[in-house]
Amino acid sequence: MATSQANGLAPAAGKSEFRNQKQKQENRDESELLTVPDGWKEPAFSKEDNPRGLLEESSFATLFPKYREAYLKECWPLVQKALNEHHVNATLDLIEGSMTVCTTKKTFDPYIIIRARDLIKLLARSVSFEQAVRILQDDIACDIIKIGSLVRNKERFVKRRQRLIGPKGSTLKVRKVVLDTMKNIHPIYNIKTLMIKRELAKDSELRSQSWERFLPQFKHKNVNKRKEPKKKTVKKEYTPFPPPQPESQIDKELASGEYFLKASQKKRQKMEAIKAKQAEALSKRQEERNKAFIPPKEKPVLKPKEASTETKIDVAAIKEKVKKAKNKKLGALTAEEVKLKMEVDEKKKKKKK
Numbered sequence: 001m002a003t004s005q006a007n008g009l010a011p012a013a014g015k016s017e018f019r020n021q022k023q024k025q026e027n028r029d030e031s032e033l034l035t036v037p038d039g040w041k042e043p044a045f046s047k048e049d050n051p052r053g054l055l056e057e058s059s060f061a062t063l064f065p066k067y068r069e070a071y072l073k074e075c076w077p078l079v080q081k082a083l084n085e086h087h088v089n090a091t092l093d094l095i096e097g098s099m100t101v102c103t104t105k106k107t108f109d110p111y112i113i114i115r116a117r118d119l120i121k122l123l124a125r126s127v128s129f130e131q132a133v134r135i136l137q138d139d140i141a142c143d144i145i146k147i148g149s150l151v152r153n154k155e156r157f158v159k160r161r162q163r164l165i166g167p168k169g170s171t172l173k174v175r176k177v178v179l180d181t182m183k184n185i186h187p188i189y190n191i192k193t194l195m196i197k198r199e200l201a202k203d204s205e206l207r208s209q210s211w212e213r214f215l216p217q218f219k220h221k222n223v224n225k226r227k228e229p230k231k232k233t234v235k236k237e238y239t240p241f242p243p244p245q246p247e248s249q250i251d252k253e254l255a256s257g258e259y260f261l262k263a264s265q266k267k268r269q270k271m272e273a274i275k276a277k278q279a280e281a282l283s284k285r286q287e288e289r290n291k292a293f294i295p296p297k298e299k300p301v302l303k304p305k306e307a308s309t310e311t312k313i314d315v316a317a318i319k320e321k322v323k324k325a326k327n328k329k330l331g332a333l334t335a336e337e338v339k340l341k342m343e344v345d346e347k348k349k350k351k352k353k
Helices: 002-027 030-034 066-084 112-124 129-136 154-164 175-182 187-202 249-256 263-293 315-327 335-352
Strands: 059-063 088-093 098-103
Touching: 059 112, 066 088, 066 112, 066 129, 088 112, 098 112, 112 129, 154 175, 175 187
Parallel strands: none
Antiparallel strands: 059 098, 088 098
């Protein structure tokens, strides 16, 4: 009986445990599923993962400018050595000015050809070999952003591109920062947002919440208005007829009659015109000199107003007050005050008796 009961209860207990485990999995926080444990690294892709290799050969080629030819010629043995470790061939054609990478029969990583393509693109765009070769690592990627067509004005393009260059010539590695910089949004705003996000990511409670309330909102304001030109050109009305031909010097002389004068008469007229101009200039100069000797206009003298009868001082009343003040000693009592004081003293004496 005991064995049968035990055998009958065993399946029920197993079902309950299974349900409890399922509930625990459902109640698990989503943030725990999304987070990566500390120190975890993705295993490297080895030949054991793809022992048969690739079916077809893949290749990429890119052109490079002429000023990069000397540098590429020097560092090309290092490029070939780095790519041979991943079983990728690299060729440098100095006549056509191109670099080519292609897979071999020993190549086992299907994505290494994409990394090799990015390597030759970076080398063609003036990136040093020490920095470009890092693209062959699994945890590093690159992005080439074409900024030449984002800004029309060359001076603005140079100024905004200068904002992207970091310490020792290193550039920022965020695409949004680069594109916003070329749209006249300073990279410090985006960098500040990235710093806040990094600090929020450290808090385990805030990982599954929205961060919009913590992030700063920067509004782009174009304060500088377009300056109006000092000289405004007014468009003239369109006329199908051409403008009249300007008069020549001969036409002017014919109109004034100088054309028919003799050379001596023309010379005399020129001398008279020069003397008239000299006399006019002399008279102007003399007037400017005489201005220093012209006395300034004097202001009219204002007559003093007679004192009104209302504000006249009564001299006789003042004299009487002065006389009374002289007769009266400083601090002396009046006759009435003396009488009152004597009466008060007598009443005090009577009370004492």
